[in-house]
Amino acid sequence: MTTLDVDHSSADALAFSERLKAETDAAHRETEQSGFVGALLGGKLTQAGLAALLGQTYLVYTSLEEAGRAHADNALVSPFLSDDLLRVAALEADLEFLIGENWREGLEALPATERYVARLQEVGVDWPAGFVAHHYLRYMGDLSGGQIIRRMLERAYGLQTDGLRFYTFDGIPKPKPFKDTYRANLDALDISAEEQQKFIDEVNIAYRLNGDLFADLEGNIESYLVK
Ligand code: HEM
Incomplete structure (x- = not known):
């Protein structure tokens, strides 16, 4: 058996969720190392920096959760949907707390957010597995x-x-069992090998869209730095 054969058979043995994680790991690490996130987590930004991130996140989740509602009766998608995940109401509450009740007035999509939302509308509505990605x-x-x-x-x-309500899942006090079930649902997805590959590619695209969004936010970082 050649080395190539060995590699191939071990790839086949991986569950889809494991393969997905392995084949998107590099994109995850890259996104995680964004300068904006580092500055935010290091306390170098004002609360306006957090509000800017959550505002763009709100625009993304509005589109994501709208697509989810459109797929509610789709048998491939429905195992993944849970009201406990929904984030739009939490984001609205956070933005009202951080900015005030007129928070919607100053909210404008950054170019990367526009691209992210366009991708969600394109892929998330017409391609059920793409929505799941x-x-x-x-x-x-x-x-x-x-x-x-x-x-x-x-x-x-x-x-x-x-x-911080966006980061708080009241209905999911223990993420681990929830994530285990989610991975089991990924493993049970009834899609062809070709569609599995497209799914993984879509997750990599989505990581890049998130990275681009952080990069756009970083472009305005001067206005959020603690003086
Ligand atoms: C500072 C930023 C981040 C840190 C410290 C972080 C950390 C982690 C850790 C420790 C895990 C593994 C958890 C587990 O196996 O149960 C994880 C998983 C994950 N992260 Fe991140 N992450 C960050 C940013 C992001 C971003 C920006 C995204 C996407 C936009 C993201 C998407 C994911 C996904 C999808 C998984 C699940 C992987 C899987 O099990 O299939 N992460 N993250």
Whole structure:
């Protein structure tokens, strides 16, 4: 058996969720190392920096959750949907707390947010598995790194619940069993090998869209730096 054969058979043995994680790991690490996130978590930004991130996040989740509602009766998508995940109401509460009740007036999509929302509308509505790819990236991220981020933001900005509701899943007190079930649902996805590859590619695209969004926010970082 050649080395190539060995590599191929071991790849086949991986569950889809494991393959997905392995083949998007580089994109995850790159996104995680964004300068904006580092500055935010290091407490170098004002609360306006957090509000700027949450405002763009609100525009993304509005589109993501709208697509989710459109797929509610789709058998491939429905195992992944849960009201406990929904973030739009939490984001509205955070933005009202951080900015005030007129927060919508100053909210404008950055160019990367526009591209992200356009991709969600294009892929998330017409391609059920593509929607799941975007759903996976956001909510599994929120239930994983998002929980570390929440604790760092609590420390850096002296916030408790208000302003951080986006990172708080009241209906999912224990992320681990929820994530285990989510991965089992990924493994049970009834899609062809070709569509599995397209799914993984879409997650990599989605990581890049998130990275671009952080880069756009970083472009305005001077206005959020603590003086
Ligand atoms: C400072 C920023 C971040 C940190 C510290 C972080 C940390 C982590 C950690 C420790 C895990 C593994 C959890 C587990 O296996 O249960 C994880 C998983 C994950 N993260 Fe992040 N992350 C960060 C940023 C992001 C961003 C920006 C995204 C996407 C926009 C993201 C998406 C994901 C996803 C989708 C997973 C699940 C991987 C899987 O199990 O399939 N993360 N993150």
